[in-house]
Amino acid sequence: MNCNLERTGQDCGGMSEAQVLGDAIGAGLAARALEPNGGEVDSGHTHESACLNCGTPLVGSHCHNCGQTAHVHRTLGAFFHDLLHGVFHFEGKIWHTLPMLIARPGKLTREYIDGRRARYVSPLALFLFSVFIMFAVIQQTAGDLNLGKDGNVAINVGVSKGSAEIEKSLKAARTKRAEVEAKGGDTDDLDTDIEQQERALAAMRRMGGEKLSSTGFSILDEVIDETQSNPKLVLYKMQSHAYKYSWALVPISVPFLWLLFPFSRRFHLYDHTVFVTYSLSFMTLLFAAGMIAGAFGADPVAGLLALVPPIHMYKQLRGTYGTSRLGGLVRTAALLVFAMSALAIYLVSIAAEASTG
Template sequence: MPDTALAVGAFPIGEDGHTHETACLNCATPLVGSHCHACGQAAHVHRTLGAFFHDLLHGVFHFEGRIWHTLPLLAWKPGELTRRYADGQRVRFVSPLALFLFSVFLMFAVFHQVSGEWHWNPAVGTDGKSLAQGKAEAQRTLSRLEAQRADLVRQHRSTESIDEQIDSQKTALDVIASVSGPDSTGGGPRVRSDIPQLAHVIDAFRTNPGLAVYKLQSYAYKYSWVLIPISVPMLWLLFPFSRRFQLYDHTVFVTYSLSFMTLLLVVLMLADWLGLPGIAVVAVGVPPLHIYRQLRGAYGCGRWGALWRTGALLVFALVALLLFAAVILAQAGAE
């Protein structure tokens, strides 16, 4: 096989900026037609500045053409998109992995643009008061309300309204206790897990929420791909004995689904930044609807089969996100 430089030298560039070779400049295979049948490279390479920008525009608009075929199906007919791609229709659509990487890049770009760096002081609440001050104030209010309630009882009057206020203050104290450090309070509910990885995530957020969120911001984009291998086995559990649907089908499903959820998050962040209404409704209602439609279209599930699998996938998604957070925090701690 001749060296590439020799091949270029053997076929000099013409005045039109084109090479006029008879063998491929990449692998030296004799050319038959407009492309090499061995490696696929185009024959007669263009070596002009105009050709360079032509290739650039062609690449951009070729991707743009695919993206406009892909996004409408991803949004409204995700099951059809998943099934068509898994069955081999590739030319018209952006591949799941390429779309996922693009959506992750876009999400973090928008996130840093609209929210910037987020800093959280674990000793300060959202209103600028320290947790200790908030706890002391809530305790004083609770004592005052309990004294008022005792007076009402002695007067044989109804305590219904003040009971609600007392319950509210107790709830506030429970919340302060749950976000305080382990030594800041003697009681209060604690979220726990017997799974070591999940317990590590919970402890990290409880001990220093600001640092945990900072680590997630710093490392999540680099390890976003981990969500795919975490999620695929969970989807496989919903079709464990299927001979028709293999791990490849599940991987295409998961990657397109993650791409949509990431792009949805981008839309929600922009909507919140613009102050548009209805964000909470979209955030709660759209993901299960999308999963349901994708299950029905990709796997041909009936309504009941798609419904219970949708519920299961929502639970699996929460577990996957917690495991993903554990991976990030573990990696951040290792570095």
């Protein structure tokens, strides 16, 4: 996602993340087609009697001394399988983890904390995968982030689109008024409509260019000044920094969750970290689903998805910490406030980094 501002989004690194993923999967399938048996017969690495890493005699499918798998496959198919596994942890575990994350988040979190982890993707791996999915969806469905021939960033933002639509409607209304007036008709309703649209257009233009007053906080004032002087560049850099520093949401959020169980001897910071990471993974995937629904014109579906976070938080809190119904409801209300606070801190930090970086 980081790229030179003198290139287009499709030129960043030569191709988009989706293209990289598609090519990797395609190459893996092609390798499997070329070597349907994985090349095991000719590889010479399927019947080792000793670990190739440390030389320990093998007993079972993995070395009991260093943990390396007993059989090392040197094939194209194995390479691309390792690629997908290493980058996305994309294996059978994902199909156990995602349904649990959606339907029984509390049990998933509790089981991982208690050490029953073999069936599940780790919280951090799932979070990184979710962030990748979300930003890939944003890149494809959100306002286009392109570069003009002069190398300047061009972003289709709501203010410019709204102004253009109002100007078009205003022009049509004025034309219609001239026609009605020429025929000697009553133009009072049209005059009122034109006046309202002119006010709306003036307000829209102020939103896009009026200088905001000082907030009293130097960091925020610097962000505002930089954003207003070059908003398109700052928005571009915010998108890039948000992807790079997405992990920072975890340490920002954990202290807020600790406040729900202060000085508890039963629950520790590790428990809260697992909770936060799984919760952020779900919210990230939910946001991506909402973006996809909106892109396909299913705005009611996207609106309904906005009701899901408090329900999911409630279920995860009760399943993870064993709270009562009333305790779960109270803590869910507090957690919603804490989540918005953590997100605000994160966004301000990203904006500050983008405006100074």
